Amino acid sequence: MRTLEEVQATLEIAKLKEEDLQKTVQCLSLGDNVSSDDYCLIELDDTLCHHIEAGQSLVIRGDTDEHAVLCSGDKTYDLKIAHTSNLLLFLPGCQTPEHLTNSQQSTHVLHAEIWGFCNSYWEVRKHRPRLKKLLKVLMENPYEGPALAGQQENTENTYTMDDLLETIQASEEEIKKHLQTIHACQINGCWRVLDSDYEMKLLGHVTQLVDSESWSFNKVPLQTSLEELGPLEPRLVSPSLQRHLQIRMNNCFSFPCREMIEHCLNCYGTHYIENGEVFYTLDEAKVCRATALMLLKNAVKFNLGEFQEVWQQSVPEGMSTRLDQLRSAALVDRTSRPETICLLRVEDLPEDTLERFNHLFTLREKWTEEDIIPYIEDLCGEKQTTGALLTKYARSSMQNGTKVFNSRRPIAT
Known part of the structure; x- marks a missing residue:
């Protein structure tokens, strides 16, 4: 352990003036188990530092064949290894001048033990989320509507939010936002996308009901829509009742559950409240776009x-x-x-x-x-x-x- 006198003698040999240097002298020594493999350094900007200091977590996501990303609650960052020619030392408990009180600022020696070293660190840069995989995994088992009477619904390859967070390289907020974009919904705790034919069938039920009731597309009542469409499930009713319902609803041959009708209205419309009742304004652009995609999907x-x-x-x-x-x-x-x-x-x-x-x-x-x-x-x-x-x-x-x-x-x- 060096003394102050030994430090001053070293400065004199090096022809350095003591007044040109910081008053606090750091004397470093190697710990018993110094290793370069036990630690990794990561460079964080102020936003991520405040995020950690506030008690929030950062998560590294990526499969073995993917480039790792770092995710906060609402943002995604690319991770890249940066090498440096300067050796980086890990010094737990090291005190720099700004950490010392005024009374400690006089010239004295501090001793710090080196726990590890590194010549590279992870560089963090804001990156757009990698969300293409989200639709891919959900399309492994798209939701095609309620199961037939007596049959069990296929729940293979379905994903909870925790499963998606383990699979998708994006933050939770970014995943939730994209789930809305691709018209996914939660069914029995798992996130599912609708089969395209089933989704268009739902939309067809809604627009046919609007037409049959002579409603404005800007004022579609939620409660009435659910009462007319929601409770009806043709696979669970008699053939005679199905035939009656088909005539009543302009030959609609399939009736979805209430949750799916409301989900469809949320996908293709915007809700508002008037006199305590919930109404939807159907989005013309979204309805027309969905119809066009249905027409184009089978044509080169x-x-x-x-x-x-x-x-x-x-x-x-x-x-x-x-x-x-x-x-x-x-x-x-x-x-x-x-x-x-x-x-x-x-x-x-x-x-x-x-x-x-x-x-x-x-x-x-x-x-x-x-x-x-x-x-x-x-x-x-x-x-x-x-x-x-x-x-x-x-x-x-x-x-x-x-x-x-x-x-x-x-x-x-």
């Missing part, structure tokens, strides 16, 4: 003019279809004759930025800015723009007076 390409005509005929009377309702869900080719439209959903594209661009340029060699932006804007990080992404991953040129973008590198087809 659709004649644009014919599609628009069929689409308008398929939506409830009083609603108007527009191509902007299909942003990031369908792609129009105006260079072909006749013009065509095909299904291209952003959620089906790769999550990695480079892979996304490569895939897009495989589908189409040159893109207009108007066409490509809906398929890349979700890739933007904090303070990043689609223009910056295009500059980095694409090359621009003029074609017939229109700016187009193509790949910066050859794309294998």
Whole structure:
């Protein structure tokens, strides 16, 4: 253990002036079990430090084949190992000058024991959540409606929120938000997405009821809707009653439970309260978009003019279809004759930025800015723009007076 006199003698040999240095001298010694494998360092910004100091937790998520991410309650961060040429020492209980009182600021020696060392640390950067896997795992067993009488519902490959937190590389808040986006709901404690045909059947029941009752799409009463549709379950009633109900409800052949009707209204509408009663305003854009996706899902390409005509005929009377309702869900080719439209959903594209661009340029060699932006804007990080992404991953040129973008590198087809 060095004394103050030994320290001063060392300074004199090194030709250093004591007044140029901090008054507190740290003398370091190696502990009995010093190791570089027992500890990892992580660099946290003020936000994450305050998060930890407030008693909250940070969780590292990722399977063995995934790059690990760090999640707080509402944000996701990328973890990257950064190496440093300076050896980093772990000194529990080490006191620096700012930790000392004024009375302790006089020149004296403090002794600290080294518990470990490291020449790398984890660097944390805000990152968009990796949510594509969420829909993938929920689609392992989509909900197709109540089980037939006498049959047991298939509950294999179903996930609770705890299961999703163990599986998905995103914070809990981000997962919950995306569950709403993909129209998932909780059934018997597990999160499920609805089979697309079943979901459209639910929506059809609602819109047919609105039509049969001559309601406004801006004022759909929840309670009446539940009374008319909710309690009815055709698999549990007699064939004669089913036939009666089919006539009464304009030949609807399937009736969902109350929870599913309310879930459908929440997915395709916005609720409000008037005179103590709950009403819903159906969202025209969402209803039209869902109808278009149903029409497009089984076609490779659709004649644009014919599609628009069929689409308008398929939506409830009083609603108007527009191509902007299909942003990031369908792609129009105006260079072909006749013009065509095909299904291209952003959620089906790769999550990695480079892979996304490569895939897009495989589908189409040159893109207009108007066409490509809906398929890349979700890739933007904090303070990043689609223009910056295009500059980095694409090359621009003029074609017939229109700016187009193509790949910066050859794309294998």
